[in-house]
Every structure is written in C-alpha cells, then in structure tokens.
Amino acid sequence: MQLALPAQPPADLKAFTVWIQGELNLHHEPIQRPPRAGDKPPRDAAWDGRKMHQPAQWKVEFQTPQSAIIAEYVVGNQFATITRQDSNTLGFFTRMHKGVGMNIGWILLADSFAGSLILLAITGVLLWTRMRGSRLTMAGIMGSSIALLLLFTLQSL
Numbered sequence: 001m002q003l004a005l006p007a008q009p010p011a012d013l014k015a016f017t018v019w020i021q022g023e024l025n026l027h028h029e030p031i032q033r034p035p036r037a038g039d040k041p042p043r044d045a046a047w048d049g050r051k052m053h054q055p056a057q058w059k060v061e062f063q064t065p066q067s068a069i070i071a072e073y074v075v076g077n078q079f080a081t082i083t084r085q086d087s088n089t090l091g092f093f094t095r096m097h098k099g100v101g102m103n104i105g106w107i108l109l110a111d112s113f114a115g116s117l118i119l120l121a122i123t124g125v126l127l128w129t130r131m132r133g134s135r136l137t138m139a140g141i142m143g144s145s146i147a148l149l150l151l152f153t154l155q156s157l
Helices: 013-024 089-098 104-129 133-156
Strands: 002-004 043-047 050-054 057-063 067-074 079-086
Touching (some): 013 067
Antiparallel strands (some): 002 079
C-alpha cells in the first residue's frame, strides 16, 4: 500500500521508523540489520553521459511470527511504500521455530530444548550400546557416516 507522508516529512531514518510505528500501530522494534544492497545513501548516478543526483532510500522491517512488514521511502517522495507478507499456518510454525520476531526468552527456551534433545540422543545411543565393543563400533561407524554426509552436503551448498 502507499502511505502518504505528513506535511513535515521525517528528517532521518529514526524519525521515519517512529512515524511508521505510529501510523501502522506497531508496538515492537524493527529488525536491526547491517547495511545491505537495498540500503542506498544519497549518490550520483551516470545516465547517458550525465551525472544525476539520486536521493537516499530508507527501508525498515518489522518481523513477527504472523507477518513481515516492510516500509520503504525514497527521500523527497510524498508517500512511503508498505508491504505486508502474512504467513500461513506452516509459515507461522516455521517462523516460531526460527525465533523470528520473538524475544530473547523464547530463543533461549528453544535453544535449551534443542540442546536437551541432542544430549538425549547421545546418551540414548550410549545406553543402547551398553559400552560393548561391537555395538560401540557400529555406533561409531554410523555416527561417522552421518557426520561425513552432513559435511559433504554443507560443502555442496
């Protein structure tokens, strides 16, 4: 959607972020990311042998488990472009699994569960082998095979 800017447009990215939060009734902070290719400061561009001044472009992203809201503004325009991407049920659970838009408590809880499952798997294999030579050797061979499979798979990406 196109959102008209107020008579006095925001002076900088921080003021633009505060204005977007007020207009869209967003109560959480935007995602802080390092500068990317989409972030463009004021610059000069060559067009048909002439130098033309290009204004800065501001981009702010708000992420929640349910949706992603991206606000873009080219300094000097009279409107900002707002894009909202809603998640379906599978997308919601995927975003919850990744911890997108969640606080630090949720992320620590999810990481604790993951660490517990890894520890449970390792101790389960050790209990199954009962530290006997033949089973322990088989578990070692299977573990090495899985580790090599993961290593080769990750290298091919």
